[in-house]
Each structure stands twice: as C-alpha cells, then as structure tokens.
Amino acid sequence: MHQALNTSVVRRLGARLPIFGFSHSLEVVAAVSRAGGIGIWGATRSTPEEIREGLEWLVEAVGDQPFGIDLVLPKGMPSTDDRAVMESQIPQAHREFVSDLRGKYGVLDDGLPGVRSRFVRSEEMAARQFAEIMASSVPIFAAGVGSPPEKVAEAKAAGKTVISLVGAPKHARYALDAGADILVAQGYEAGAHTGDIGTYALVPQIVEMAGDVPVVVAGGVARGAHIAAALALGGAGVWLGTAWLFTREHDMDPVIFDKLAAAGSADTIRSRADSGKTLRQIKTAWTDEWEGVDAPVPLQMPNQDILVGDFLGSVDRHRVEPLMKSEAGQSVAYFDERTDVETVMKRLEREATDSLERIAP
Numbered sequence: 001m002h003q004a005l006n007t008s009v010v011r012r013l014g015a016r017l018p019i020f021g022f023s024h025s026l027e028v029v030a031a032v033s034r035a036g037g038i039g040i041w042g043a044t045r046s047t048p049e050e051i052r053e054g055l056e057w058l059v060e061a062v063g064d065q066p067f068g069i070d071l072v073l074p075k076g077m078p079s080t081d082d083r084a085v086m087e088s089q090i091p092q093a094h095r096e097f098v099s100d101l102r103g104k105y106g107v108l109d110d111g112l113p114g115v116r117s118r119f120v121r122s123e124e125m126a127a128r129q130f131a132e133i134m135a136s137s138v139p140i141f142a143a144g145v146g147s148p149p150e151k152v153a154e155a156k157a158a159g160k161t162v163i164s165l166v167g168a169p170k171h172a173r174y175a176l177d178a179g180a181d182i183l184v185a186q187g188y189e190a191g192a193h194t195g196d197i198g199t200y201a202l203v204p205q206i207v208e209m210a211g212d213v214p215v216v217v218a219g220g221v222a223r224g225a226h227i228a229a230a231l232a233l234g235g236a237g238v239w240l241g242t243a244w245l246f247t248r249e250h251d252m253d254p255v256i257f258d259k260l261a262a263a264g265s266a267d268t269i270r271s272r273a274d275s276g277k278t279l280r281q282i283k284t285a286w287t288d289e290w291e292g293v294d295a296p297v298p299l300q301m302p303n304q305d306i307l308v309g310d311f312l313g314s315v316d317r318h319r320v321e322p323l324m325k326s327e328a329g330q331s332v333a334y335f336d337e338r339t340d341v342e343t344v345m346k347r348l349e350r351e352a353t354d355s356l357e358r359i360a361p
C-alpha cells in the first residue's frame with residue numbers, strides 16, 4: 001500500500017484504507033468495514049426500530065472496525081408525521097398525472113406504501129431516528145443533506161465523529177460553523193441527491209475553506225486513479241455509493257441490475273420527480289415522463305415523496321419493467337458485472353497504489 005493512503009482520516013477513524021462505502025444495505029456496510037474501509041449505512045428511510053436493530057447487527061458484524069450511519073436531515077420538514085395533512089396539500093393536476101401513469105403502464109394499486117411513503121419525513125421522525133443513533137455505540141454519524149447545529153453538537157457530545165455531506169461552499173460554511181469533524185465534498189456526478197457543481201471544481205474550494213477539517217471526495221469515484229486524484233486535490237479520502245450496487249452483498253432486482261450494467265455516464269439524469277430535490281438516477285420511462293412537456297413541476301419535499309411513494313412501491317412490487325430504476329451516479333459506466341465488496345476494495349487499493357507510485361514513487 002502507498003503511504004499516501006495513510007491519511008488523517010484513516011488515522012483518526014482507525015481504518016486501514018481512506019475509502020468510505022455508503023449503502024442502504026447492511027451487508028455492504030459491514031463488508032466495506034471488514035475490508036479495511038469505513039462502511040456507512042444510509043438509514044434515512046428506516047424506522048427508529050429498524051435503526052436500533054440494524055445498528056445492533058452492525059456492531060456484531062464489524063467487530064472493532066469503524067462504521068457509521070447516515071440520515072438525511074433537510075430543513076423545512078413538517079413537524080409531525082401526518083399523512084392526511086400532506087395528502088390535502090397535493091394539487092389535483094399532480095394526482096391526475098400519477099393516476100394517468102398508472103393507467104398507461106398498468107401499475108396495480110395494491111394499497112401498500114413504497115420506500116418514500118412508508119412514513120412522512122418530519123421533524124418528529126428525524127428526532128426519533130436520531131435518538132436511536134445517540135443511544136447506540138455507532139462511532140460515526142453522517143448528515144446527508146443539512147447539518148443541524150444542535151444535532152451536530154449532540155452527536156459530538158456523545159463521542160461520535162460527525163461527517164457532513166456538502167455540495168456547495170455555502171453548505172460547507174454551514175457545516176463547519178455547526179462543528180462537523182469531517183466534510184464530504186460531493187460533486188454533481190454523484191448518485192442520488194446531488195447539487196450543481198462538478199467534483200473537480202468543488203473539492204479544492206471546500207479544501208481551502210475547511211482548514212484543518214479533513215475533506216473526503218465523493219461523486220464519480222470508481223477507480224484507483226480517482227483516489228490518487230482525490231488526494232492530489234487535497235482530499236483525505238473518497239466516498240463511493242454507486243459502486244456497491246453491483247456487489248453480491250446488495251440485494252438488487254435483476255431487471256434493475258441489467259439497466260445499471262448497460263448504463264454509461266450519459267445515461268443518468270437528475271430529476272426532482274422522486275423526492276422534490278434533484279436526485280441522480282438512471283434514465284427510464286419514469287424520468288422521461290416527468291421531463292415531458294405536459295408533466296407538472298414536481299412538488300417540494302416531502303409532498304413529492306407522498307405523491308409518488310405508493311406508486312413507485314407498486315412499480316417495484318409488481319415489477320413494471322419500463323419504470324423500474326435506481327439512483328446511480330455517472331461512475332455507473334465503470335461497472336457492468338456482479339462482483340463483491342472485497343474484490344472492489346482490493347482493486348481500488350491496488351490501482352490507487354499503482355497511480356500514486358507513478359506520481360510519487
């Protein structure tokens with residue numbers, strides 16, 4: 001291993017490699033940490049009970065390796081989880097658009113919720129999710145969107161390392177003022193919620209602002225060359241999300257897997273159709289429909305979650321192929337076959353070492 005990989009973040013967290021693996025799959029998270037990286041569990045769509053159980057499982061599965069949990073904590077969410085209130089705010093034209101899609105693609109209305117609508121994003125739910133995290137021994141708390149100063153302070157007081165994901169200098173200023181220990185500078189290329197600034201343009205700006213606070217690079221990382229570049233830009237590590245969708249540890253419907261495997265970098269698009277905020281995903285009939293001239297403008301979060309959540313749940317349960325999809329970043333082009341977490345980690349380490357040897361033997 002090249003000594004440049006032994007970064008401040010690696011030393012601080014007690015990992016072996018400066019590679020963070022973000023995933024909604026507990027199996028992926030555990031495997032990343034066991035392979036020497038830092039697995040981060042995306043739990044924003046998990047109930048407080050699921051968070052408690054998931055963290056208990058992770059503590060057992062990773063032993064003394066570092067790992068963390070991520071919640072998305074946007075500003076301006078309703079105070080309580082009241083779906084009836086939310087439903088009453090949805091305009092008729094939006095309902096009709098979704099109902100027309102149901103007819104056009106034959107999506108059964110089975111009366112069940114989807115991932116986005118099983119509960120309404122609210123301050124109350126976020127507080128309960130966060131309380132489970134504070135009650136657990138998980139060493140790292142990551143704030144995906146938004147870094148509420150009181151939550152950052154509470155997590156730090158509980159002895160946790162706090163990581164804030166930022167996509168623009170103004171987010172970084174907010175996270176630094178809130179007291180974040182590590183920033184993740186996440187560029188436009190990244191899968192899921194992402195901003196307007198490309199990784200290459202973003203990272204040095206954030207590094208310059210951050211001073212002694214380490215900056216980890218996210219968005220488009222797929223090869224060891226990206227790791228060497230991230231370190232050259234001033235980063236202290238990398239954070240990957242798209243890569244793990246191709247691993248055996250990640251449950252994935254074969255229809256979606258094939259779409260991901262076939263996709264190149266130009267086959268992803270940012271759409272507000274899922275959550276109300278720009279979410280990078282592979283292009284499908286779903287994103288095409290919302291790009292259409294007659295499509296309504298998506299609602300704000302969390303109303304858009306509620307407008308489309310049950311519908312998207314039915315799409316997956318009944319496997320309506322044209323609409324089946326996944327979040328993914330532009331790095332999707334680098335992956336086309338099923339692999340496993342350990343293989344990805346070993347390859348990243350080997351390639352990063354080769355790239356660094358070429359630059360600084």
Ligand SMILES: Cc1cc2nc3c(=O)[nH]c(=O)nc-3n(C[C@H](O)[C@H](O)[C@H](O)COP(=O)(O)O)c2cc1C
Nearest residue numbers: 022042144190191192218219220240241242327329
């Ligand atoms: C399927 C998927 C789901 C994601 N969900 C979240 C999330 O819930 N919270 C979050 O902070 N980031 C989420 N992300 C973004 C990742 O944390 C990460 O920043 C991003 O994937 C890095 O860029 P990459 O996709 O180019 O690897 C998600 C990414 C993917 C691919």
